[in-house]
Amino acid sequence: MGASQRSGAVDKRRLILDAAITVFARQGFHHCRVSDVADEAGVAYGLVYHYFDSKEEILNELFLERWQIMLDAIAEIDRLGEVPARDKLYMVASFIIDSYRHQPDLMKVIIVEVTRAANSFGRIHLEKIREAYAGIAEIVESARREGVFKPDISAEFAAMCFYGAIEQLLSGWIFDLLPQTEEQYEGAKGLVVDAICGGLEVSKSGAQPVSG
Amino acid sequence: MGASQRSGAVDKRRLILDAAITVFARQGFHHCRVSDVADEAGVAYGLVYHYFDSKEEILNELFLERWQIMLDAIAEIDRLGEVPARDKLYMVASFIIDSYRHQPDLMKVIIVEVTRAANSFGRIHLEKIREAYAGIAEIVESARREGVFKPDISAEFAAMCFYGAIEQLLSGWIFDLLPQTEEQYEGAKGLVVDAICGGLEVSKSGAQPVSG
DNA sequence: CCCCGCGTTGACTGACGAGTCAATCCAGTG
DNA sequence: CACTGGATTGACTCGTCAGTCAACGCGGGG
Secondary structure, eight states: OTTSOOOOOOOOHHHHHHHHHHHHHHHSSTTOHHHHHHHHHHHOHHHHHHSSHHHHHHHHHHHHHHHHHHHHHHHHHHHHHSOHHHHHHHHHHEEEEEHHHHOHHHHHIIIIIIIIIITTTHHHTHHHHHHHHHHHHHHHHHHHHHSBBBTTTHHHHHHHHHHHHHHHHHHHTTOOOOOOOOHHHHHHHHHHHHHHHHHHHHOOSSOOOOOO | OOTTEEEEEEOOOHHHHHHHHHHHHHHHHSSSSSHHHHHHHTTTTHHHHOOOOSHHHHHHHHHHHHHHHHHHHHHHHHHOOOHHHHHHHHHHHHHHHHHHOOHHHHHHHHHHHHHIITHHHHTTHHHHHHHHHHHHHHHHHHHHHHHBBBBTHHHHHHHHHHHHHHHHHHHHHHHTTEEEEEHHHHHHHHHHHHHHHHHHBBSSOOOOOOOO
8 A cells, every 4th residue: 555556646545535534533533434435535445445444443443543653752751861740641631622623523433433442342352442541640650659649649640640630631522512623622632630749749838758 | 020020920121221231331231132121031022012112222222220229329429529529539539440440240231332332322322421520520510619629620521531531441341451359349440549539639739710 | 558456336125124014812891 | 891002022124235147358379
């Protein structure tokens, strides 16, 4: 794939994937037909099966493609030295929120059809999803070691709360429960981190001693 | 419905609803047949359509039934005077977590198939879901007025973070990403509240003046 | 010029499953 | 006992798609 198409020709595979994003986001994975995707892509029905084995494989591809980018981003943020945990978490929040801002349909599909679909489909990707939590937990964990974050809240637990809060925000936007403006997006980044870190950081009055 | 069955006879409608919980939780709403529900209930296929208009109506009923109980619980907690916001939020967290503890399958169905299913189905219930956020926001808002919670984080925003964190926990249990023991459930109640409130309450050192 | 083979087409099939319905059961009623 | 009407049954219908496949287009290579 990739360079296999004739010069000048559009990458039909990509075209189909993009069409799928639109259609899945609009109608939902279960409530759309493969022909809807083909139509949206302006491509014959059969061609979809030339590039993909099944309808699910398309969703699969969309998820893995995007999720990997996020995992890489988190890993890179993890790797930064010197930077305070709060700032790292801000970067993670920014990345996710910006992902939604730039590709709302894709993020909607990933969240609604994969991340939150415990049955059948989501199961396959649990490992990938777990990786994301682990990456975030990593950030929290090092902050705990440094005594910046409370020791009695486990890193995994904190990571779930943090990610959960962000995903809930995205859901709020997806469901039109929250206003969607550039300011909202920008503001949300700081607010989630404030809300969560304020609860994770040891209180400003009496700093906890670094044990060991 | 209710008292319409013959004396001594089981309430088949209830039987079907309970069977649906089991089947929807196990196979997912989209990946099960109505006959699966009928079989699980030990009832003829057609009887399902005697009590319900469609497969979706069953899910509908399950959601509304349970969600209303939660809304009532939140409303009642709202109404409590004297009690600090932190304690009220603890009560909300307790209620939701206990709901999962006692009826994991039902909560799984509600979360996976309704709450998080933005397309088609969930849309119908947005208003109900929004009510829950509003109830929680109410608690946060009064705490803000009293100067206990930071004024720069809006109540709606805080409510979403709080609810999001809890739902993520349930997801963690549903997906088997988090250990499920009585201690975990109990501990989680305090930890979510700690994590979130710590970030919402003004810092212990210099209390913020009540403006206005 | 003719073939090879990938890319492309879209009509078709086959399965599946939601919802229907005519028939049966049975408790109560007069 | 005859009759009524809700509860119950499960075989059947009928639309809907996911996935198949035979054929066609066309660029390139010999």
